[in-house]
Amino acid sequence: MSFEPESKVRGVITKIFKENFGGAWSCWSSVDDDTMCAWLEDFKAKYKWLEKDEANIKKSFNSRGSLALKNALFKVHNGEDMGDWIGEENLEQLKAQWQAETWQKISMINKKNRQSQVGHNVHSGGSITAREHVKKMRVELNREPTNFEVYERLHRPKGKPDEWFNEKQAKIAEMYQTLMFEKQSHNGEGSSQLSDNSIYMEVVGGINKKGRIFGLGSQAATIKAFIKLSSTDCDVSSEKVVAMEAKIEALRLNLNKRILNKKLLKKRWHMSDFQSRFFVNDVDKL
Structure with a gap:
């Protein structure tokens, strides 16, 4: 579900939470x-929709609100916004969170990553596809x-595990790691692969x-299939499916290796046979 115009709706959501910000909330999910x-009710007062669209509207509201709050807090963290709308006590608590060791470590790595200016399509995958x-x-x-x-x-x-090829790739990594840090701070260290993937999809659009x-190319079809599998109720869990696929892939690689070895042996045998015949012919000539 999407709103038009996008910038106006995002501005409305930003205005709503800035006028009613009553906690040291570092991310949308911590509110x-x-x-x-209350924020959603304020939003409903400004926009109308059909009852059947309620779930999609709420999902869209949360998605846009999450990014809007992240951008607003980012400006406060960087000094572009004084953060008066947060409140003095809440702002002090947020600053303490931002100065935490984990946050500082991520920030330093991301600052280093942004030094590169190479084109955004550069990658280290070689000629092998993402799949x-x-x-x-x-x-x-x-x-x-x-x-x-x-x-x-x-x-x-x-x-170079702490570097990226260019600034755009580094910024995507920074946004992902920041959202992951916020989620883990709110929910604890445990996370599911599906939620991690959802955060990545949110960051890259x-x-x-x-x-x-973006960043994964034609891998989209495989990812959509995995998300569909993970979100449905079935007797076989996605972990078991993945383990089976990994086992099949390992067997396939092993089979290909055996076929290759067989071809090499056959080639060597032909070479040996040819050399022996050549040697016999030379002897006969003598």
Whole structure:
């Protein structure tokens, strides 16, 4: 569900939470339920929709609100906004969170990442497609890799785990890591692959009109299938499916290796046979 115009709606949501900001909330998901309901009621007072669209409107409201709050807090953190709308006591608590060791570590890494100015299409995947990289990663990890793990595999310079090829790639990583940090701060360290992938999809804007996902290329079809599998009730869990796929992929690689070895042996046998015949002919001539 989408609103028109986008910028106006986002501005309305921003105005709503700035006028009623009563806690040290570092992210949208940390806002208490009562406040969130009040914000939504304020939004309902300004926009009307059909009852059947309620769930989609609420989802869209939360999605846009999450990004709007993140951008607003980012400006406060960087000094572009004094943050008067947050309140003095709440602002002090937020500043303490921002100065925490984990946040500082992420910020320093991301600052270093932004130094590169190479074109945004540069990657380290070589001629191998994203789908082939995912297949290899399934075998290596013995599970389905997350979207961000695949993104890291494709866009970090080899041998430089803390760097990216360019600023755009670094900013995407920064946004993902920031949202993950906020989620873990609110919910604890535990997280699911599906929620991690949802955060990545939110950061890069989802699947574009060409059916591609930024940073993952044609991997969109596989990701959509995985999300569908993870969100349905079935007897076979997604973890079991991934393990089975990894096992099949390992068997396939092993079979290909055996076929290759067989071909090499056959080639060597032909070479040996040819050399022996050549030697016999030379002897006969003598």
